[in-house]
Amino acid sequence: xNLVPQIFAGLTTGSFFAIIGVLLTLxxxxxxxxxxxxxxxxxxxxxxxxxxxxxxNNMPVWLGAIVAIIVTAGLSAIVGWIIATWLPNxxxxxxxxxxxxxxxxxxxxxxxxxxxxxxxxxPLLPSVPITIxxxxxxxxxxxxxxxxxxxxxxxxIVMQIVLxxxxxxxxxxxxxxRQGAAELxxxxxxxxxxxxxxxxxxxxxxxxxxxxxxxxxxxxxxxLLIIPGAAAALVGGFKNMWLALVGGLVIGVLQNIIASxxxxxxxxxKDWVVFILILVFLLWxxxxxxxxxxx
Amino acid sequence: xxxxxxxxxxxxxxxxxxxxxxxxxxPLSMGVVAVIIGVAILFIPWIANDFSFTRVSxxxxxxxxxxxxxxxxxxxxMIALCQMTFAAASAWVIEWLEVNVGPNxxxxxxxxxxLIVGAVxxxxxxxxxxxxxxxxxxxxxxxxxxSLAFAFDLTIVYFGxxxxxxxxxxxxxxxxxxxxxxxxxFPITILIxxxxxxVAVALVYMQRSRWGSSWKMxxxxxxxxxxxxxxxxxxxxxAFAVSAFVGGIGxxxxxxxxQQARPEAFGPYVSIVLYVLATLVGAYLVDMAxxxxxxxxxxxxxxxxxxxxxxxxxxxxGVASIQGLTTGSNLGEDIxxxxxxxxxxxxxxxxxxxxxxxxxxxxxxxxIPKGTGKPLLVVENLTVAFGAVKANSDVTLTxxxxxxxxxxxPNGAGKSTFIDAVSGVLPHHTGSVVLDGVKLDKLSPSRIAxxxxxxxxxxxxxxxxxxxxxxxxxxxxxxxxxxxIDEILEFFGCPTYYTPLSVVDVGTRRLIEVAxxxxxxxxxxxxxxxxxxxxxxxxxxFGERLRQVPTKYGVTLLIIEHDLDLVRSVTTELTVxxxxxxxxxxxxxEVLSNKEVLKAYMGETExx
Numbered sequence: 085x086n087l088v089p090q091i092f093a094g095l096t097t098g099s100f101f102a103i104i105g106v107l108l109t110l111x112x113x114x115x116x117x118x119x120x121x122x123x124x125x126x127x128x129x130x131x132x133x134x135x136x137x138x139x140x141n142n143m144p145v146w147l148g149a150i151v152a153i154i155v156t157a158g159l160s161a162i163v164g165w166i167i168a169t170w171l172p173n174x175x176x177x178x179x180x181x182x183x184x185x186x187x188x189x190x191x192x193x194x195x196x197x198x199x200x201x202x203x204x205x206x207p208l209l210p211s212v213p214i215t216i217x218x219x220x221x222x223x224x225x226x227x228x229x230x231x232x233x234x235x236x237x238x239x240x241i242v243m244q245i246v247l248x249x250x251x252x253x254x255x256x257x258x259x260x261x262r263q264g265a266a267e268l269x270x271x272x273x274x275x276x277x278x279x280x281x282x283x284x285x286x287x288x289x290x291x292x293x294x295x296x297x298x299x300x301x302x303x304x305x306x307x308l309l310i311i312p313g314a315a316a317a318l319v320g321g322f323k324n325m326w327l328a329l330v331g332g333l334v335i336g337v338l339q340n341i342i343a344s345x346x347x348x349x350x351x352x353x354k355d356w357v358v359f360i361l362i363l364v365f366l367l368w369x370x371x372x373x374x375x376x377x378x379x
Numbered sequence: 380x381x382x383x384x385x386x387x388x389x390x391x392x393x394x395x396x397x398x399x400x401x402x403x404x405x406p407l408s409m410g411v412v413a414v415i416i417g418v419a420i421l422f423i424p425w426i427a428n429d430f431s432f433t434r435v436s437x438x439x440x441x442x443x444x445x446x447x448x449x450x451x452x453x454x455x456x457m458i459a460l461c462q463m464t465f466a467a468a469s470a471w472v473i474e475w476l477e478v479n480v481g482p483n484x485x486x487x488x489x490x491x492x493x494l495i496v497g498a499v500x501x502x503x504x505x506x507x508x509x510x511x512x513x514x515x516x517x518x519x520x521x522x523x524x525x526s527l528a529f530a531f532d533l534t535i536v537y538f539g540x541x542x543x544x545x546x547x548x549x550x551x552x553x554x555x556x557x558x559x560x561x562x563x564x565f566p567i568t569i570l571i572x573x574x575x576x577x578v579a580v581a582l583v584y585m586q587r588s589r590w591g592s593s594w595k596m597x598x599x600x601x602x603x604x605x606x607x608x609x610x611x612x613x614x615x616x617x618a619f620a621v622s623a624f625v626g627g628i629g630x631x632x633x634x635x636x637x638q639q640a641r642p643e644a645f646g647p648y649v650s651i652v653l654y655v656l657a658t659l660v661g662a663y664l665v666d667m668a669x670x671x672x673x674x675x676x677x678x679x680x681x682x683x684x685x686x687x688x689x690x691x692x693x694x695x696x697g698v699a700s701i702q703g704l705t706t707g708s709n710l711g712e713d714i715x716x717x718x719x720x721x722x723x724x725x726x727x728x729x730x731x732x733x734x735x736x737x738x739x740x741x742x743x744x745x746x747i748p749k750g751t752g753k754p755l756l757v758v759e760n761l762t763v764a765f766g767a768v769k770a771n772s773d774v775t776l777t778x779x780x781x782x783x784x785x786x787x788x789p790n791g792a793g794k795s796t797f798i799d800a801v802s803g804v805l806p807h808h809t810g811s812v813v814l815d816g817v818k819l820d821k822l823s824p825s826r827i828a829x830x831x832x833x834x835x836x837x838x839x840x841x842x843x844x845x846x847x848x849x850x851x852x853x854x855x856x857x858x859x860x861x862x863x864i865d866e867i868l869e870f871f872g873c874p875t876y877y878t879p880l881s882v883v884d885v886g887t888r889r890l891i892e893v894a895x896x897x898x899x900x901x902x903x904x905x906x907x908x909x910x911x912x913x914x915x916x917x918x919x920x921f922g923e924r925l926r927q928v929p930t931k932y933g934v935t936l937l938i939i940e941h942d943l944d945l946v947r948s949v950t951t952e953l954t955v956x957x958x959x960x961x962x963x964x965x966x967x968x969e970v971l972s973n974k975e976v977l978k979a980y981m982g983e984t985e986x987x
Binding site: 171177193195196311355363366 | 456457458460508511512518519521522523525526527529530533534537646647648651652654655658688690691693694696697698700701704705706707
């Protein structure tokens with residue numbers, strides 16, 4: 085069986101997972117939070133945008149997408165502000181716990197506001213597939229896929245440049261390493277934290293607006309796309325963005341290959357890919373023991 | 380000591396002793412109270428109807444799930460998002476046994492055998508998942524459990540529960556009928572109350588056991604746990620396994636009521652709600668788990684009556700839990716604090732006063748111990764590098780058995796790094812460390828502690844959630860009897876056995892840490908600035924006590940200290956570190972008169 089078309093098709097979801105993974109890595113590194121409501125923010129903002137586009141509101145799709153981005157960034161910033169204000173020195177688990185609560189709030193509020201059924205999805209990008217023939221294999225490429233792959237690459241490259249090459253990036257890294265020390269140097273740690281949350285919210289919203297309409301848009305299961313994203317981040321140990329990128333792509337591709345298996349039992353295993361991958365990765369990663377804060 | 384002083388001591392210490400008497404029957408009485416409340420609810424007329432037994436059962440099932448989750452999220456401080464998966468796994472196993480082994484295959488009480496099997500299977504899943512997830516720090520457990528919950532849910536939806544597929548119902552034990560009417564639900568509810576009471580009492584005892592102490596310790600400090608000779612992984616894994624077992628029991632109780640499981644009841648969303656609810660109420664407390672159970676049933680009940688979407692309840696839980704998380708508290712702790720407010724402040728004052736008197740108390744003076752002459756700890760060419768910086772470079776020293784060895788040097792000289800490396804929390808060092816003939820280099824911190832080398836930390840590693848006695852008992856790992864612990868506490872002038880550590884001030888906590896180290900009867904105890912936070916007189920009294928430790932308790936000491944008076948009054952031999960290297964080594968008199976040492980300590984100018 086020629087796997088190349090399947091691999092190609094898996095790149096769409098794969099690069100979406102990769103973007104989530106990269107953003108989770110960024111936030112874990114800079115703000116010491118594993119943000120479980122990352123996708124839920126984007127979902128909520130997206131539904132606000134969709135609601136404006138649909139029915140009597142009849143807003144153009146592009147404007148709806150912009151509103152979605154702003155709402156998502158704003159919501160994300162609010163949670164970031166809450167954590168930065170009240171839990172500045174708490175452990176990572178305590179800070180991340182807040183995002184589990186905000187995940188619950190977003191999903192249940194979404195259900196109350198927008199009803200249980202989901203709206204018709206008007207994609208931002210044309211869903212006409214382009215067929216590329218490579219030798220005797222037909223590869224189907226969509227605009228969604230191109231946009232998502234490019235976005236995932238762009239996010240990693242831009243973040244790397246900002247963090248490693250600019251003075252601003254040095255500041256960002258300083259607040260994550262020694263928050264107290266950075267504060268003494270006159271860095272406004274709180275606002276930088278909130279800024280990171282807003283930016284990551286905006287990026288996830290852009291990524292969601294590029295998704296094809298075939299991806300689940302039911303509140304709960306959509307918000308739980310954070311799981312493959314977190315698995316991708318785990319591949320990079322919540323430290324390395326490039327590995328998170330690769331991890332996300334591999335998960336997307338693997339899921340797609342398994343899902344396309346004609347045997348339904350094997351195809352059903354698609355849901356276990358992420359879990360098994362996480363376990364294997366953790367087992368492999370166990371060689372080193374890491375201790376909590378120095379002294 | 381002046382008579383007035385003596386007087387105030389008597390008053391305060393009697394106050395302290397009165398305040399912290401042991402409440403041995405508390406868990407049992409709590410269980411009984413839970414049973415009484417459960418029964419009482421059933422006979423309040425305006426909610427008692429045909430559904431009221433089902434509702435009480437729902438409350439108790441939720442309480443069980445929350446109790447289990449509370450161990451991981453509350454006591455051990457981790458995020459776990461698959462409690463419903465454990466319940467589902469157990470329910471699935473029970474149904475499978477019902478279908479394939481048959482109802483009542485082992486007599487009328489077969490259900491309870493199936494229940495235990497289901498809970499054990501849930502525990503096994505917990506251990507398999509926990510083993511890789513709990514080894515590393517961070518929120519891995521949250522990611523792993525969420526992905527497990529997700530995958531398991533989809534699989535259950537796909538394959539279905541056995542009873543539903545075979546179109547049968549779980550047979551209730553003791554011939555109880557299968558209807559949801561009062562006459563059948565009454566005995567079922569009584570059975571559930573009994574099971575939950577047993578679980579609750581068992582968990583309260585477990586919280587007070589070694590395991591319970593290790594869970595509280597690991598939530599507070601992983602290094603502290605390892606240095607106490609307890610494996611961090613084992614502590615976390617036992618917490619997670621017990622949590623999974625109790626979750627499995629919860630799933631079994633669900634079967635007792637509904638007799639057929641529906642996949643929707645066990646999805647990842649429900650696990651998330653449960654986690655949020657657990658953090659909101661403080662589910663590690665039995666009464667609060669019950670309260671959480673009541674909330675989870677009462678709020679949807681009220682919303683249904685008001686014809687509002689049920690999701691409002693979840694929004695409320697989410698908002699309330701963020702409020703709790705950001706204040707570092709939960710409903711249970713807030714309520715308890717409200718009750719104790721005045722009492723606690725008085726207790727803290729009383730303890731501070733006693734401690735001040737006790738720690739100033741003069742005791743029989745003994746000379747500086749001479750030691751047995753046998754080398755106990757031999758460190759050769761120990762080098763620790765952080766990148767290009769060498770924090771320790773070729774440090775070689777020998778500690779003689781039965782002495783007090785001083786390690787001194789200016790700030791940043793690498794003293795604490797030395798202790799970290801020797802005690803195993805810095806894995807990347809070169810050179811060799813041998814304690815009483817045993818090579819320690821490749822051992823984990825907890826193994827090193829069990830080999831007989833203990834340490835204290837510069838910052839306090841004493842969890843507020845324990846009592847003084849429970850802390851000493853945990854650190855001592857069975858090396859000290861109750862009488863020994865009381866004796867050591869008195870010797871060091873520490874608060875009494877049942878004093879909660881939360882009311883003890885930081886300076887006294889350091890002393891308690893030292894007392895705990897001594898109680899563990901190690902071959903060598905390394906103290907990292909133990910006297911920081913004590914005033915000058917307390918310093919002297921502390922020195923007097925330290926001098927007695929090697930002969931009285933058979934514990935050799937290595938002490939890092941900045942106060943040269945204390946160093947002079949207790950140490951037999953000294954090593955001075957400067958910029959990570961050994962500057963001088965030898966007997967105390969020799970080293971303290973060494974010009975280089977003085978220069979490093981006082982600076983060039985003062986020497987001129």
